[in-house]
Amino acid sequence: MRFRLVLFLKYLLLPCTLLMLNGVKAPLVAQSKRAFLASESFDPSPRNDSRVRLVFYNVENLFDYFDDSLTIDEEFLPNQGRYWSKTRYQDKLNKIAKTLIAIGGWEAPALIGLCEIENRYVLESLTRFTQLKNIGYEIIHQDSRDRRGIDVAAIYRPDKFELLDYEYYRLNFPFDPESRTRDILHVVGRLPSKDTLHYIINHWPSKFGGAFETEPKRIFAAELVRDKVDSLFTLNPESHVVITGDFNDEPDEESLIEGLRVKTERESLQPTDLFNLMYENRFITGTHSFENRWSILDQFIVSGNLLNKTSSTNILIGEARIFDLKWLVIEGATGATRPYRTYQGPKYLGGYSDHLPIYLDLILK
DSSP states (O other): OOOOOOOOOOTTTTOOOOHTTTOOOBBOTTOOOOOHHHHHHHOSSSSTTTTEEEEEEEEEEEEOOOTTTTTTTTETTTEEEEOOOOHHHHHHHHHHHHHHHHTTTOOOOOOOEEEEEOOOOHHHHHHHGGGGGGTTOEEEEOOOOOOOOEEEEEEEETTTEEEEEEEEEEEOOOOOOTTTOOOEEEEEOOTTTSSSSEEEEOOOOTTTTTTHHHHHHHHHHHHHHHHHHHHHHHOTTTEEEEEEEEEOOOOTIIIIIIIIIOOOOOOOOOTOOOTTTTTTGGGOSSSSSEETTTEEEEEEEEEEGGGGGTEEEEEEGGEEEEEEOGGGGOOOOOSSSSESSSSOOOOOOOOSSOOOOOEEEEEEE
């Protein structure tokens, strides 16, 4: 692996969902950015076997309320930290389920990547004891070495996505062998069209401790993913690849441009090129807000053949969307808006997440 070391609803709630889609307003975005209006492009219609909807959502610290002696989860226990509780846990589960159902419209999404998941138990709770229970989602999960115990995972509908295989890639940093972070999840499945899809879900190391100091870890993660994708293209140059996740970098930063070697222009894309669907909108929209500044940390990066309209599988109008309905954002004391999160520091807000979810539709031929 090349590594350049840088100096450090058909379902429950559908009637409510459709009502909420009417008259929705986009959040105001700081520094001349605006949010992508979900109402401008959102299509709630059933997709049947002609399309599938893919989703990624950083659900912000989805912890249960039990102590895990192997991880640092004391922040989310009933009698200490943030005074997490069964009631708050169940409320958050229901809010996440409501959001995922709303993203689907009249048909639940086929494949959903998730991050900041504590364990399999919270995924079982989400898929079995919320509004998602009648959909039949199956779970892909494996505990990572992250010290807080948060992982990446996926849930999928077997009737829309036939799971063939999955693999977790561990990040072992040669320059920081004691570091423990989330694994990268590579899901392989067959679409209703019989095409194979590679869905790679990421949650790269954060900038906590300094953007410059932590950048080598994100570049390392990017180069690992690029090596895995290049191996797929060596076997089949027409592989359908979607890379998604919370990259903790924006589309124009070095980890994505140099590490993952993402192209920034649609013209002359080759099937084995990678293109970031969020790059063109990096100045006008956002999925996360920090200090009243919106940024796109959650992204979809796709293989070039998915932007070829003659391909047997391609992306609807060649775009991905940020799901920014009004109940997912909140206005702060300064008047600026941000995602309606569960906690603001130690203060319990009772919201959804500090990230907005993203989605795209694949057209199947």
